[in-house]
Amino acid sequence: MATIERARGDESPLVTTVLRQLEHLGLAAQWEPGDRVLANVTTGTLHLADGALQRAIPAVAAPRAATADLTLLPHDDRTVLLTTTVSPAHAAQVHERGWGGYVDTAGNAFLRAEGLVIDIQGRRAPVARPTLSAAFTRAGLPVTFALILCNDVGASANQRKLVRLSGASIGTVNRVVRALRERTPPLLAPDGYELLDTHRLEAEWLSAYTALQPTTWPDERYSSSTWRTALDVVRATALPPGALLSSEAAAARLGAPIRPTTALFYVDDGGTGRRDLITQGRLRRDEEGTISIRPAFWRLTPSPPEKQTVPRLLLRADLLLEDDPRIDEIRRKFFDERR
Template identity: 30%
Template sequence: MRREEQIMEEAFAQLELHTGIHAEWKYQPAEIDGEADLFIEGGQFHVYIEVKREVRQYQLEQLLDQARQYRPFMIIAEHIFPTIKERLRAEKIAYLDTAGNIFVNADGTYVWIDGRKTPKKAKMITNRAFTKAGLKTVFCLLANPNAINMPYRQLAQNANVALGNIQNVLDGLKDSGFILQKNKQEKLLRNKKQLLRRWIDGYRETLKPALHIGNYKFWDKDKINKWRQLPFPEHANAVWGGEGAAEEMTGYLNPAELTLYTENKSALVSAWTLIPDINGTVRIYEKFWQDNGQSGERLAPPVLVYADLILTDDPRCIETAEIIYNKYLKGEYEND
């Protein structure tokens, strides 16, 4: 059973346990994740369903688009933050979480239950594709369309993971419907846009926090305005990510902070005279892949720049992320 199906099962079970509202549902992932009939006060209410582990600010526009296309529409998630619930109620979009909290306001049916806590449960079996090693590997698959058919040793080297992880990661992706075995020699990565969303969620929660080395500021304050001209130290193996890379790629975003990925933090700190500062706007992360970046190795791959921008939850960055997606990623990720 896939994670999304487990979330649906838990949410509807808690709903019936605590409210008596029965649901007949089916998990059938395609453009949406499924459908359900809810039996409320003697009536039957049909909904189209999208499932998320958590609902984040950056996902709202996509969910609103789905809600306009599939009516009535319901979001089911393990957890939905109060501010997100408020926005969904304002848009009259139904939601349900795994504690049994529900909102429905459509076609004369109105239900709003809130305040229930998610019950403690046994830890689910982890899909190895979304562990730290798995997320590094999936990144390489998303960044390089040919990586899915690389020899395992080469893929492991590019992802900076142990060779033994690769089979487990690919098995996890296959079980989740992201790999199609075309023939004995060739595999295809499929549902790439959905995989990108799953990867971004995992990158936010699991991988990116582990990669964070620290925040810094320039000793020479003038350097913040001359960041484009700063030469990378010879042994830093560094690239720009986030807002700096986005500005280089689009010319659309004046960076409020600078993100760097490097294999040698000390070389950067020394060459640029950076000072540790918890509120510093120079944010340094461990470079976790081995294949080259873009544009003379000064920029991270577009998929990582896109993710960095999305994870800011900042409207100006999300707008720039969409420019990058349409220019660099859409043709590949929506060509399944």
């Protein structure tokens, strides 16, 4: 087997572990880092050799690859994802999202290159809780959300305003602000609340939200005797003020060329939105129902909702969570996304 010298200092623990797994398969492996996309995400080239045959494969190293990441991280049908763990279900998503393959720290791998076919599934990685920045935890996400929304509408932000919009405590707001200022490079101005890299902050928020939502803010499913289909919800002229539409029904309401099959509502936590929505729609609990209700994780938005839909950032996140190729192209055009 050919020997490849590794440069010191250019590999993260994730990449080092992945390279070791590839070496256990009889491959000489080297990582050539490229650009840092997000805080812990780097593009690069994976160099593999067995005997005289050398291969250079584009790759992205990302410790966590949530549904949003699989869509938004730069990739094509040759790019390999290097990540912590890939379950069989996750592997299917990797393929559906147009990646060329993957390798994880447990040794699960799917690689196809000249003279090389590897398909390993079912290995379990040691369970480890990732360390999240305060800005992207369950408590911090609403504060970061409020900061991004203020920036979107050109509204000034301050400590009191972030407390009021997010519903978080002053302590939580301070921790989020400090975390964003201490990032390298910083995401928030050192002496104010100006965002320094909105695109990167939004990408990290999308990644964190789509990873946490299913267990942190789960849905309740309903059927309705008033709204027989999701299109009936879209066409409704009046909805309870404490209920906002998201996902594909919201996109349709805003003019996207999509025929929604489900409707997702966010309702104000502790307010009357949930009760009023259930009453108006004559909703009844139904695990097979087409209407979902999710608790709002924020208190207020800095501007009135557009056609009673959630802010665009959250709409984008929920469309990503649909994990439905049927709406991928519409979502990309709607938000001008680029791979």
